[in-house]
Amino acid sequence: MKNEQKNNVLSSLAQLLELNRKKITEANEADMHAFPAMDASMKDRLKVDEKKIDGMIRSLEEVASQPDPEGKTLYEFVREDRLRIVNQTVPFGTILIIYESRPDVTIEAAATAFKAGNHVLLKGGTEARHTNLLLTELWQQALAGQKVGTDYIEYLDLSREETQRLIKENSRRVDLIIPRGGEGLIRFVQENASVPVIVSGRGNNFLYVDDNSDFAMAVRLIVNGKKRISVCNAIDKVLIHKDINRLEENLSDLVSHLTEKGIEVWGNKEIASLHKDIREENDAATLCEEYLAPKLYLSLVDGIQDAIHMINRYSGGHTAVIVTNDATKAVEFMQEVDCAAVYHNASSRFTDGGQFGVGAEIAISTQKLHFRGPLGAQELVTNKWFIYGNGHVRE
The missing domain is CATH 3.40.605.10 (Aldehyde Dehydrogenase; Chain A, domain 1)
Known part of the structure; x- marks a missing residue:
């Protein structure tokens, strides 16, 4: 033809x-x-x-x-x-x-x-x-x-x-x-x-917020990543560097933005202790789950290698995002994370044939x-x- x-x-x-x-x-x-x-x-x-x-x-x-x-x-x-x-x-x-x-x-x-x-x-x-x-x-x-x-x-x-x-x-x-x-x-x-x-493949996509990052940008990218809950390019897990400046204040801002959008915020005992609106969930099985629901899971990590390890172990291999001002760390993350699409300072929601210029997928x-x-x-x-x-x- x-x-x-x-x-x-x-x-x-x-x-x-x-x-x-x-x-x-x-x-x-x-x-x-x-x-x-x-x-x-x-x-x-x-x-x-x-x-x-x-x-x-x-x-x-x-x-x-x-x-x-x-x-x-x-x-x-x-x-x-x-x-x-x-x-x-x-x-x-x-x-x-x-x-x-x-x-x-x-x-x-x-x-x-x-x-x-x-x-x-x-x-x-x-x-x-x-x-x-x-x-x-x-x-x-x-x-x-x-x-x-x-x-x-x-x-x-x-x-x-x-x-x-x-x-x-x-x-x-x-x-x-x-x-x-x-x-x-x-x-x-x-x-x-x-x-x-x-x-x-399934989604279960992760976003990592580095200690050297624009947290307001991270909030925008996370909220946008949950704009549609039924799609495979949605964000389900957010990993935050434990040494980020003004951690509790920034965490409160993130939780407020998410709850305003009707998104339930969950996390393990460590991060749940930092904010009353984070629901505690300590079962590691949740890290493997694609939610397809108004739900987001937060976790603190020791640094970029800890984040890379968690993503490669638990994610669906679909999409991963790093939010950082450090170009060297961005390259490290994007090279070492084993996902089909990796992002630096951009929303996971772009993982789509039309957005990538290949038309319908x-x-x-x-x-x-x-x-x-x-x-x-x-x-x-x-x-x-x-x-x-x-x-x-x-x-």
Whole structure:
């Protein structure tokens, strides 16, 4: 499929989203009403409003504007006997995306995989069924309208048991699976799939406040890191250097800003003793937990190496932030912390394909193979060797 065809499909789909705003929000309202007992985090992920539709349209436009991921020459070598060897990017083939709650994945992740020339199988959660089916119908219209096979984007309206059987048996000849959801889903796919899996990892992101830092800046970054509780780039843990100037005064300012936003502040016995509004929690297991809730955990550390050790031991390997005025410490932190994205004096909330300039993302990978961090269309390809000869034989 030519790049122009792919871009025409994406542009057509953007127009269809614009024309069907009312239908999309109505379908989403049906999903929302079907699950009235949802917590705030689930509600935020499931909700599709005008702003979400704007975001989906913008993502489609961004992906369409990108260069074609297919057919890029990675390496070329011409032997002395004139045998030409070329390594180029090619699509994976068929990608299965399994996801929970987020109907925008049906548009944005599928667009990313489609731009790279892949066939896409979508399996969303039952809680978003009405919205996902409508969005897939719009995909089918866009594909058919540009005379592209509708099998490029398919929705699998399967039960949990049918989905599990598909993963185990690979009856649809899937080449790659991307599970986006809870740890139970990810673990099942990893343990049962017979094809490669890209894990869109959990968050549980840490921010470290150095003793040489602008604490007012740290407060802004922490509050911004909890602006949305349902996203994987939210901050859950804050490590504060124990020798920071005016520790109790600064701590009080941070707690006040967080509680004003409805964020519960927790910490171990040492830090809880410094402020009455910090709830005490001494179970180290909380350090491994991704909250997806209006909750933040504070801890005092001895210094940058202590902070790096804790992050590498407990975080999800997604994002980590250092707030410091010391450029040397920033380099040390960013080099030694084992996360997909590391920040100096900036909010964790930028860990996002659109913010990084790669357009819509299919996942934020916390694995080291084959790519790490936000995966856009340029990363959803593999490679293939093309060898051109003229009767060449190897003696």
